[in-house]
Amino acid sequence: MYNRRFRFLILLIIVPAIIGAGTFIFEDRKYVLLSFVMVGMTLLTFILSFERKGSNTRYMIVIAVLTALSVLGRFLFAALPGFKPVAAVVILTAVYFGSEAGFLVGALTAFISNIYFGHGPWTPFQMFAWGIIGLIAGLPWIRLMLQKYKWMIVMMGLFAGVLFSLLMDFWTVLSIDSAFNMRRYWTAIGFSLPFMALYAFSNVIFLFITVKPVGKVLERLKKKYGV
Numbered sequence: 418m419y420n421r422r423f424r425f426l427i428l429l430i431i432v433p434a435i436i437g438a439g440t441f442i443f444e445d446r447k448y449v450l451l452s453f454v455m456v457g458m459t460l461l462t463f464i465l466s467f468e469r470k471g472s473n474t475r476y477m478i479v480i481a482v483l484t485a486l487s488v489l490g491r492f493l494f495a496a497l498p499g500f501k502p503v504a505a506v507v508i509l510t511a512v513y514f515g516s517e518a519g520f521l522v523g524a525l526t527a528f529i530s531n532i533y534f535g536h537g538p539w540t541p542f543q544m545f546a547w548g549i550i551g552l553i554a555g556l557p558w559i560r561l562m563l564q565k566y567k568w569m570i571v572m573m574g575l576f577a578g579v580l581f582s583l584l585m586d587f588w589t590v591l592s593i594d595s596a597f598n599m600r601r602y603w604t605a606i607g608f609s610l611p612f613m614a615l616y617a618f619s620n621v622i623f624l625f626i627t628v629k630p631v632g633k634v635l636e637r638l639k640k641k642y643g644v
Contacts, residue, residue: 424462428520428552432458436541440591448538452528455544459524466517479638480518483510487526492533499615504577505623507547508570511555512563513635519551542588549584550577567628574624578617582609 432455439451463480467473483506490502503526511519527543553559554573562569586605590597606613 500619502623507551511551516555520548523547546584574620582613
């Protein structure tokens, strides 16, 4: 119990504090370094979540494959802004392997894929945004609901699209003058509504397409290898 609380403390307090340091102390000039630190913190929580030493290697391989699929999905749909399978992969990872795995896949997807798309002050925010979607989807009672009820998958996809957009709008406001302005934030939300709607819709589509086939594969892997 205390170990889990410590892991969540890292993801919900320390990681946002790192992002805040990058924005307000380093004024977005150290975003690559801060991104590496966030990767380290996220890997730490993932490693601390290991329960059975014999299955750790297989577990890490599965998570690495899911991360690669998420990155590949972002590449393949690069020509369609806002239409990406990343959140769907992150959500499915979290549902079958827990919050830490979901956060890790989300954060690493942003970090690795931005080697191609371009790193910038937005990278830590993208890492956290996709990561927090995985953390929420991996909470025990939410995992159970997502596995049991198909309509919950729809709601989770919509929620993920809205949450990602809201968090990135937060960065948009801070990037203007390194200060938060609520009026400007509402304006940013208004301008991003089409993107928010498209991304939420794409999440639902990708989840509907992948939840059964991918879910069955992940469930078999869990049972076969004890991960």
